[in-house]
Amino acid sequence: MLGRAAGWGALGGGPQDSDRVALTFDDGPSPRTPELLEILAQHTARATFFVTAPACEAHPELLQKLLDSPHQVEAHGRWHRHAMLLTPWQEWAQIGWHPRAGQTGPLLYRPPYGGHSPLTLPLTWLAGRQIALWDVEGRDWTDADAPTLAQQTLARIRPGSVVLLHDGPAVTPELLTLLLEGLKARGLQASTLAELPMQRIRLRQGLKRVWASYGG
Template identity: 40%
Template sequence: MGLTREGYRIAVPGADGGSPGTVETYERCGLERPVARLVALARQATDGFAVVLDSANGIMEAPLAAVGVPVLRADPRSLTDGRVTAEALAELGHARRDSLTALPSGGWTMSGREDEVAVAEADSGPVERRLARRGLLVNGGVGAAPLVALTFDDGPHPRYTPQVLDVLARFDAPATFFCIGLHALAHPAVVRRIVAEGHALGNHSWSHAHLPDLGPIGLGDQLGFTADTLAHACGGTRPPRWLRPPYGGRSPELLDAVADLGLTTVLWDVEARDWERPGAEVIAERVLSRVRPGSVVLLHDGGGDRSRTVAALPAVITGLRERGYRIAGLEELLAAQLAAEV
């Protein structure tokens, strides 16, 4: 399973394991069509079947796991700078299966590499502080001003993002939407509505990639494709300045590279873990019990069923205001954080 600037490519090895027997392209569409095709291929297989992804494709493993299709991850040692074709992944699955990692059901893209990820994030602390002083990184919970920013990841989604926007409009609350480029490509009208209603856009990579795994070319593609797609959806306006690395995955080298591209990295301090799909009351309680001045709240409008997030949002907004917080955009929050540093 590979990715292009236009969508998804599925390659299936030929009977002799040589060149792919079939290569199929799915352009400017949501996940439903390629996932349905992979499910059909899995059902047709008579001698075992698995989908090979790399860590630059984090949007596929959850829907595939949900329908019982096995997923194997190819790591950087087997790849070249994150520029991975469907054909190359199919060849890896046939010829070098022992170099791949089977993702557990209910796991995540980086399962088995948690220690490595934690070390890189811990090493990033000094760079984060340096960039924060320059206004090139936002880390929630900084400053004394009673401001809170609401952020939503993994959209746009044709069903749930409009529902989130309806709630935000009803309560006159601003937010930032960190969009996956492939989703924005499939649903540009939703992107236009986000901007038309006064909210901000952020870059969340092309395919929910673990960005520290990528070299300069792969990183440029992931962020550049997304920036271009968001700008095009909005009529050629300036690409968003905000970047949220998927999973919060970061390293010192990545943070500096992102800053060199003129992007401001946005992390968070309040995570509702709404992707677990608890009840709306639990989602609201997780936010309200952890919030503090300067918090950045992480919620999701895409990546799965977000009906419970939508249901929780009115209680989140009213609860924040009852506690004396004002919901602000990232620009205002960052300005307050920089002022607190002076």
């Protein structure tokens, strides 16, 4: 719980004096991916896609489309399973898998559900990965409609925020459009995590995250 809520040692939001906000999509690629890419292109916006191994195997052409795009592609795991449900060697394989393995530069890993086990941080360090979390949830897995979700999400977004969305839900394209329009109205630009850039979550920031999740 503290691994996800506090996020100590992981990467979180960017500078609060920034004019950027990072939109991120988990669980893809999916048949919804081309529509999301089209909306992002219409708004001259960039995003980060955290993909899973099963989805990449099911849709290799969509993975290649993402890799050929101006967007950032990172890892969401070999299995979409909470870290506490993985054996140590499974979690090692989970963290080690990446769609851009072998490329230079830092590679990011977002644990499914943001879940941590006691081994998540040390295994990530040993694998040369960095955990990337978020501070705002779009809640596109719920039954709420897009205008309601957009209003709630935009109310929580601040400069430097990292927004969690999903590649797949039917509501996400409309929600994405409304978020991009709302960000533009506030003078904020949707960017990749690398462009944000993310900052490491330290003690004070972690305590703020816990308060926001459970107390605030």
